Amino acid sequence: MTVTATHPLLFSGTDWDFNTIRRIYDAVEKVSGAVLGLDTYPNQIEVITAEQMLDAYASTGMPLLYKHWSFGKQFAHHEMIYRKGMGGLAYELVINSNPCINYIMEENTATMQTLVIAHAAFGHNHFFKNNYLFRQWTDAEGILDYLAFAKGYIAACEERHGLAAVERILDIAHSLMNQAVHRYPRRSRLDLKAEKKREAERHAHQEQVYNDLWRTVPGTPKTFRTEAAADRRRALLKLPEENILYFLEKTAPLLQPWQREVLRIVRQIAQYFYPQSQTKVMNEGCATYSHYRIMTRLHEQGSISDGAFLEFLQSHANVVMQPTFDSPRYSGLNPYAIGFAMMQDIARICETPDDEDREWFPDIAGQGDVSGVLKHVWANYRDESFLAQFLSPRLIREWRLFHIEDDAGQPALTVGAIHDERGYRRIRQALARQYDIAWQQADIQVVDVDLDGDRQLTLQHDTVNHTLLHDKDAELVLQNLAELWGYRVVLREVDPATGKLLKEHVAKAPQKPGLL
Known part of the structure; x- marks a missing residue:
């Protein structure tokens, strides 16, 4: 390919400064519009160190996230791998927010900074802003404010109620995060800024709402145990309910208001990540295809040198490499590889x-x-x-x-x-x-509550191909759920086609009702 230089080089060599980053960003922005017509949120570029990147890894890439011991564990794990040379770090990290926050490592060369800006600040950014799942389920405008609120609220709870009590409810809530999302659109779109403002109002009315619910328990159990009464009870509780943390937050009889708010914070964050789990191939495919087209055009117009373009191609080839099934590095299909290949196709x-x-x-x-x-x-x-x-x-x-x-x-x-x-x-x-x-996540729903008896909570797992839950995992998570609920919990695994009971798990009521 013959390249005719029509633009001055953006940089020479590997070194860069902030003026270089500005030139790179402006050039990438111009090319992304001309070549792909990308529509993005405003970008915020932040340069961070390797240690800060490790810290971002540990907190699932979210700035301002509350503290939890599991994040420290993840930090130690990634740091050990990185220090021993057993693995590298991502060149960038991008946050689905408005403005879109892009973290780039200070150790990157000028070529790599160009690549990651094209990949994250424009490829991922366009996908976040335009894909229907993100538009439906995430609030890019309010996520940063909500995270700041969540961090401050958790810290205040630790001071008031003790570190152990807050850590325990976070442990339990994290174990239920896969069952903490609404998988179908709600009537109104989530507004995280409004959520922060409504927190005080929710606390003022929480106990009244709870009393209205449990006041429906009749005094004569025999007259209540009818099919019509059971249907009315389930309708009152809006069962079945797939979002288990939502159900516990609204109806668990022994939780204190601050504990309900902690559950709400965890499930809002789980909901934020819900679209990302369903778009790994498309998201990385979009970003990888975008950076490939942008970098190629920058080279064609003479904005980056042949040497810089070769450096880019080597990195790009590593990203889209698909190990064969018999390779030690094989771990399934590489989302970068299959996504980029399909976009090219x-x-x-x-x-x-x-x-x-x-x-x-x-x-x-x-x-x-x-x-x-x-x-x-x-x-x-x-x-x-x-x-x-x-x-x-x-x-x-x-x-x-x-x-x-x-x-x-x-x-x-x-x-x-x-x-x-x-x-x-x-x-x-x-x-x-x-x-x-x-197929990726178990379909577990709350199906009934024995209001007039021992207040047993009943859940149902609709199996796929008769695939049952792992016994030990089910036992531990179910006991966590019983600790939140305060009473006995039963999980029934059934064949959804026939209704046949395949297995039943039982978690006994905690000896001391209520969390610490």
Whole structure:
């Protein structure tokens, strides 16, 4: 490729200063608009050290997060790996907020700073702002204020109620974070700024709400034990309820107001991360494709040298490398690799389709508007639907994908589909299913509460393919739940198709009701 320089070099060598970062940012911003038409939140670039990056790792990448012993444990773990040379650190960290906060390491070279700004400040930023899951479930405007409120509130609780009591309820709440999200849209969009303002009002009315609920317990159990009364009870409690922390926050009979607020803080943060767990392939694919196009254009126009571009290509190749199944580094599909490959493939289908592409993708084949198609995809899909819709037969062949059926009732594994005409759709469906949130996380819901008896809380796990929960994990988490509830808790694992009970777990009521 012949490169004709039309712009001065943004930098020379590996060193940089803040003026260099400003030139890089301005150039990347201009190219991202011209090449991809990206729509982003305003960016805030912060330069941090390796130690600060380790600290950010430990607190799940969230600034201003409250303190918890598990974060220190994570810090020690990552620091040990980093110091011994057993693993590196991310070149950047990006926060889904408005403004979008981008942390870049001071140890990065000028080329790497250009790469991570293109990747995070524009690729991830565009995805955060435009994907429907993030628009539906996260409040980029209010998350930073809410985190500041949460940190201050937890600190105040530690001073007033003691470190042990606060740490215990956080431990329990963290163990239930996977069951602390609303998976279906609520009537009103979450407003975290308003949540902070309403905290005092909630505390003023909390006990009154609690009394109104438990006042419905009748004095004569025999007249209450009817199907109609049970239906009325479940309707009053709005059961079944999939968000277990939400249910406990609103109805657990023995929790104090500050404990309810701590549960609310944990579940709001869990809800914030909910879209990210469903868009790993798309999010990284969007960011990686964006940085590749931006860096290539910067090189073509002469803004970065051949040496800097080669440095970028080496880093890019490492990011999108897919280890083979027999490699010690293999840990499943690399989301950067499969995401970038699919974005490149969609671009190819839009520009130079073949007959197979026209048959499989008639809506986009030969359309020519690559940026328009990709922005539509980034805005309207999640990993499961993205793979089910856009994984092409050509990519299945290039990646040599095939489907293995692992049936516990059979003596051996079976190859159910290979990369041929009969297997393409089955492979695509099987791979997409691996990214389905219903397959990734157990469907556990609160289904009943024995108000007129021993106040037993009953949960139900609708199994997938009769796959049961791990006994030890279920026992520990269920006992945590019983400690929050204050009474006996039962978890029934059932076959959703037949209603057949497969297994039952029981957590006894704590000897001393109520948390410390």
